[in-house]
Structure formats: C-alpha cells, structure tokens
Amino acid sequence: MPFHSGLAFLARLARVLRRDIDAVCNAIDLPWSNGQVEGQINRLKTIKRAMYGRAGPERLKARMMPIKLADLHTK
Incomplete structure (x- = not known):
C-alpha cells in the first residue's frame, strides 16, 4: 500500500469536514443529539x-x- 494513499484519505476527510463546517461545529458545541x-x-x-x-x-x-x-x- 503506497504511503500517499493515507494522505489522500486525510485530504478528502478535511475537504468534507470543511464543506460541512457548520454541522461539525454544532455537533461539538450543542448539547442536543438526534x-x-x-x-x-x-x-x-x-x-x-x-x-x-x-x-x-x-x-x-x-x-x-x-x-x-x-x-x-x-x-
């Protein structure tokens, strides 16, 4: 398994988290859960x-x- 595949995964995860930053912040800050x-x-x-x-x-x-x-x- 090439070393760069792990970095690609992290880059993709970071892009998704950045795209959904409001939801991520709400999940961390707010006491509610669905x-x-x-x-x-x-x-x-x-x-x-x-x-x-x-x-x-x-x-x-x-x-x-x-x-x-x-x-x-x-x-």
Whole structure:
C-alpha cells in the first residue's frame, strides 16, 4: 500500500469536514443529539422489513405503536 494513499484519505476527510463546517461545529458545541430519533426510525424500518407481505396495515400499525397506545386501540 503506497504511503500517499493515507494522505489522500486525510485530504478528502478535511475537504468534507470543511464543506460541512457548520454541522461539525454544532455537533461539538450543542448539547442536543438526534440519536434517539434515529434509533426510533431504525426500529420502525426493521419492523416494516420483517413484516413486509406478512401482515395487513392494522397489524403493522399495532406493532409500530408503543405498547400503551396499542392496548387502547385493541379495546
């Protein structure tokens, strides 16, 4: 592996960070995170993938809702 390939990688990383400098600064400075939102989106997509073609919309909706809300809709 040539030595310059590591430098090319770092140069590319620096270009990307410079292009997104506002987002990088906000990630460092601000206390907020979208990790919780991303986790919920990932959870919902996983459920949809697992149930694709196996259940109707009502079952899919019940599976995606939090347990307490799902109980209210089944009564």
